[in-house]
Amino acid sequence: MSEKIRGVLAPVVTPFKSDRTPDAQRLLSHCRWLISQNVGLAVFGTNSEANSLSVEERLDLLDELVAAGVPPDRMMPGTGCCAISDSVRLTARAVKLGMAGTLMLPPFYYKAVSDEGLYRNFASIIEGVGDPRLKIYLYHIPPVSQVGISLGLIERLLDDFPGAIAGIKDSSGDWNNTRAMLERFAGRGFDVFAGSESFLLANMRGGGAGCISATANVNPAAIDRLFQQWQTAEADQLQNELDAIRAIFQKQPMIPALKHAIAHFSGDSVWITVRPPLVELSPQQSKQLIDDLVAAQFEMPGLVVYA
Amino acid sequence: MSEKIRGVLAPVVTPFKSDRTPDAQRLLSHCRWLISQNVGLAVFGTNSEANSLSVEERLDLLDELVAAGVPPDRMMPGTGCCAISDSVRLTARAVKLGMAGTLMLPPFYYKAVSDEGLYRNFASIIEGVGDPRLKIYLYHIPPVSQVGISLGLIERLLDDFPGAIAGIKDSSGDWNNTRAMLERFAGRGFDVFAGSESFLLANMRGGGAGCISATANVNPAAIDRLFQQWQTAEADQLQNELDAIRAIFQKQPMIPALKHAIAHFSGDSVWITVRPPLVELSPQQSKQLIDDLVAAQFEMPGLVVYA
Numbered sequence: 208m209s210e211k212i213r214g215v216l217a218p219v220v221t222p223f224k225s226d227r228t229p230d231a232q233r234l235l236s237h238c239r240w241l242i243s244q245n246v247g248l249a250v251f252g253t254n255s256e257a258n259s260l261s262v263e264e265r266l267d268l269l270d271e272l273v274a275a276g277v278p279p280d281r282m283m284p285g286t287g288c289c290a291i292s293d294s295v296r297l298t299a300r301a302v303k304l305g306m307a308g309t310l311m312l313p314p315f316y317y318k319a320v321s322d323e324g325l326y327r328n329f330a331s332i333i334e335g336v337g338d339p340r341l342k343i344y345l346y347h348i349p350p351v352s353q354v355g356i357s358l359g360l361i362e363r364l365l366d367d368f369p370g371a372i373a374g375i376k377d378s379s380g381d382w383n384n385t386r387a388m389l390e391r392f393a394g395r396g397f398d399v400f401a402g403s404e405s406f407l408l409a410n411m412r413g414g415g416a417g418c419i420s421a422t423a424n425v426n427p428a429a430i431d432r433l434f435q436q437w438q439t440a441e442a443d444q445l446q447n448e449l450d451a452i453r454a455i456f457q458k459q460p461m462i463p464a465l466k467h468a469i470a471h472f473s474g475d476s477v478w479i480t481v482r483p484p485l486v487e488l489s490p491q492q493s494k495q496l497i498d499d500l501v502a503a504q505f506e507m508p509g510l511v512v513y514a
Numbered sequence: 515m516s517e518k519i520r521g522v523l524a525p526v527v528t529p530f531k532s533d534r535t536p537d538a539q540r541l542l543s544h545c546r547w548l549i550s551q552n553v554g555l556a557v558f559g560t561n562s563e564a565n566s567l568s569v570e571e572r573l574d575l576l577d578e579l580v581a582a583g584v585p586p587d588r589m590m591p592g593t594g595c596c597a598i599s600d601s602v603r604l605t606a607r608a609v610k611l612g613m614a615g616t617l618m619l620p621p622f623y624y625k626a627v628s629d630e631g632l633y634r635n636f637a638s639i640i641e642g643v644g645d646p647r648l649k650i651y652l653y654h655i656p657p658v659s660q661v662g663i664s665l666g667l668i669e670r671l672l673d674d675f676p677g678a679i680a681g682i683k684d685s686s687g688d689w690n691n692t693r694a695m696l697e698r699f700a701g702r703g704f705d706v707f708a709g710s711e712s713f714l715l716a717n718m719r720g721g722g723a724g725c726i727s728a729t730a731n732v733n734p735a736a737i738d739r740l741f742q743q744w745q746t747a748e749a750d751q752l753q754n755e756l757d758a759i760r761a762i763f764q765k766q767p768m769i770p771a772l773k774h775a776i777a778h779f780s781g782d783s784v785w786i787t788v789r790p791p792l793v794e795l796s797p798q799q800s801k802q803l804i805d806d807l808v809a810a811q812f813e814m815p816g817l818v819v820y821a
Contacts, residue, residue: 227598227638258596258623261603262568289565291534291789296568314791315623316565318658324791331534331790351625353660354791482598483638484621484631484661 211342211373211398212307213416215407215431216283217241217423218252220465221260221268223480229264231271233478236511237424237469238277243509244427248277249310251285253351253378254421254462259482262293266300279305283419287312287346291328295335298343308342308373310419315352322360329364333371342373348402349379358387365395376419378402382409389413404430405453408446411437421461422453425468425507455499463488464496471497472507518649518680518705519614520723522714522738523590524548524730525559527772528567528575530787536571538578540785543818544731544776545584550816551734555584556617558592560658560685561728561769566789569600573607586612590726594619594653598635602642605650615649615680617726622659629667636671640678648678655685655709662686665694672702683726685709689716696720711737712760715753718744728768729760732775732814762806770795771803778804779814 219241222233238248250272251257251265260268265284273279286297286309294311301309311332313325333341345364349355356375364372374397377385385406388399390413398416401407407418407430423430426449433445456464463481467488470478479487488496526548529540545555557579558564558572567575572591580586593604593616601618608616618639620632640648652671656662663682671679681704684692692713695706697720705723708714714725714737730737733756740752763771770788774795777785786794795803 253623259598259621261597261599264597264599290568290571291566292568292571314566316560316658317791318660320791321793324793327790327793351623353625483634484624484627486628486631486634 211416212247212281212283213398214245214247215404215417215423215427215434216247216249216400216419217427218254218419218421219248219250220424220462220469221255221257222478223482225477225480227480227482229260229268231268233475234268235272235275235277238272240510241424241427242277242281245431246423246427247307248282249285249419250282252310252419253348254424254465255285256462256482256485257285259485262288262297265297269300269304273304280307282306283308283310283344285310285312285346287314289314289316291331291335294332298332298341299336299338302336302338302341308344310344310346310376312346312348312352313354313356315354318353320354322357322363325354325356325360326363330367333368339370341371343371344373344398344400345375347375347377347379355379358391361388361392361397365392365397369395372397374398374400374416376400376402382406385410385415386413389415403453404433404449407433407449408437408442421465422456424465425456426452428508452503452505455496455503455505458499459488459492459496460485464492467493467496468500468507469510473510518723519554519588519590520705521552521554522724522730522734522741523554523556523707523726524734525561525726525728526555526557527731527769527776528562528564529785530789532784532787534787534789536567536575538575540782541575542579542582542584545579547817548731548734549584549588552738553730553734554614555589556592556726557589559617559726560655561731561772562592563769563789563792564592569595569604572604576607576611580611587614589613590615590617590651592617592619592653594621596621596623598638598642601639605639605648606643606645609643609645609648615651617651617653617683619653619655619659620661620663622661625660627661629664629670632661632663632667633670637674640675646677649680650678651680651705651707652682653685654682657685657687665698668695668699668704672699672704676702679704681705681707681723683707683709689713692717692722693720696722710760711740711756714740714756715744715749728772729763731772732763733759733812735815759810759812762803762810762812765806766795766799766803767792774800774803775807775814776817780817
């Protein structure tokens with residue numbers, strides 16, 4: 208049995224052409240850079256504008272990345288949709304392509320749904336995919352999805368599908384919740400990824416598997432360094448340095464800010480394009496972002512200048 | 515120019531077979547019954563579990579209904595998705611099929627998005643469809659979508675796309691909001707539909723166009739009677755009678771309750787099937803529902819017994 212994926216992953220931002228169609232070539236360049244920085248690829252996460260892409264657009268991008276040589280065992284695409292039929296289709300493709308796992312949102316249109324209903328959703332997907340290679344990482348992000356994954360739901364899924372339920376990304380922003388997941392489930396081979404590098408050191412000390420973080424799109428090497436060195440005397444200092452960079456991005460709307468930074472450091476301005484309902488940074492926001500990054504001596508070494 | 519659709523519409527519940535695949539034949543039977551009760555068809559609304567269906571499943575059902583003779587000028591399908599590419603595809607099909615309009619959710623994954631971002635979403639869809647026959651009814655349902663349609667956004671869209679922006683369904687549950695829409699926009703040919711029959715009489719008195727209500731799936735004739743007779747002396751009494759029936763359904767989870775009532779009065783038990791994350795009524799809930807309906811002498815006359 209192969210090793211499960213661990214470490215730092217980026218919810219890879221999805222580049223669009225100026226007409227807002229997905230740009231497979233720029234995505235490939237960015238994925239290659241991230242892989243070169245030892246960061247895995249959680250394509251189609253929240254920061255990827257995944258839900259602003261049709262299922263077909265996502266399937267096409269997955270196929271193109273793998274066909275171009277991106278290693279599938281470093282990929283954990285988001286495959287959880289509102290419709291079970293969509294989730295099964297996307298997840299089955301990811302499994303067929305040999306990906307390390309899939310990051311799975313709960314269905315997020317109806318609110319205040321029951322754990323029984325969410326259990327049936329995940330059970331139906333597991334049965335619909337019907338492949339023993341399937342590894343699901345649950346995606347708990349109540350600030351956005353407004354539908355969460357409770358501890359009781361995790362326990363029931365782990366009891367019934369121990370092979371398929373591989374772990375979780377906890378983007379609750381609530382360390383007490385992450386700690387409870389570690390205490391209750393890490394001993395059962397359930398891999399807990401922090402939802403940002405803010406909790407990376409705490410998560411590793413608590414027995415976690417790494418983090419999946421927006422800012423790994425722009426600051427991958429430094430985040431990976433903490434993952435590699437979390438047991439050293441420098442770990443707290445490395446965490447502080449990561450926090451300072453993250454704070455700069457968190458002053459702005461995150462997804463447009465990530466894209467703006469990539470555009471700036473690559474000199475490739477089309478990278479700023481987002482799909483509605485998101486909007487690009489305003490001139491004031493982008494000036495503030497770049498001023499802050501320059502003041503922090505922030506760089507993105509090795510980033511491919513595409514254009 | 516043809517008359518715009520007015521009156522009472524049902525967000526048609528979507529029947530599933532016992533394997534949870536969409537059941538086109540039962541949907542057709544239910545649509546025919548609703549049409550016979552003078553109720554229009556807002557298929558693929560919230561109560562239709564629309565977001566639990568893939569875009570392909572929705573396209574197939576639209577095609578099948580029209581091919582079977584359901585009148586497209588009595589249809590207002592929901593076509594607003596998180597991905598613009600999906601919204602364009604669904605909306606274009608509805609327009610091509612000659613439907614009266616489309617009911618359009620805003621993209622609902624990202625929260626706290628700007629009116630600018632929502633404006634770009636609707637503008638992109640209008641331009642992507644590129645058909646002068648397009649009539650969009652905005653769908654304001656913040657309790658579920660968590661992303662609303664502000665008065666300022668309506669004004670901007672009406673200013674820029676007066677032909678395409680035809681009206682709104684207001685499911686905020688806030689009469690002050692509905693009244694503000696009527697006061698500001700009804701004079702510009704913007705048709706305001708109340709989100710339930712609870713506000714049907716008030717909406718008609720304020721210059722509205724009707725209502726689009728969950729319970730029109732089960733109580734269509736009585737709701738249409740109030741629409742027809744809202745200017746008569748009996749109107750307040752009719753409103754009170756509608757409220758009493760609606761209150762029975764609102765004691766239970768609405769969508770499973772609607773399906774349970776249809777199953778009960780048609781004798782066709784497969785109708786109770788819902789897709790996760792929803793769950794069917796519990797035995798206690800279903801007993802309470804039927805007891806309450808029997809006590810109220812509620813009936814669904816003419817409902818086709820399918821099985």
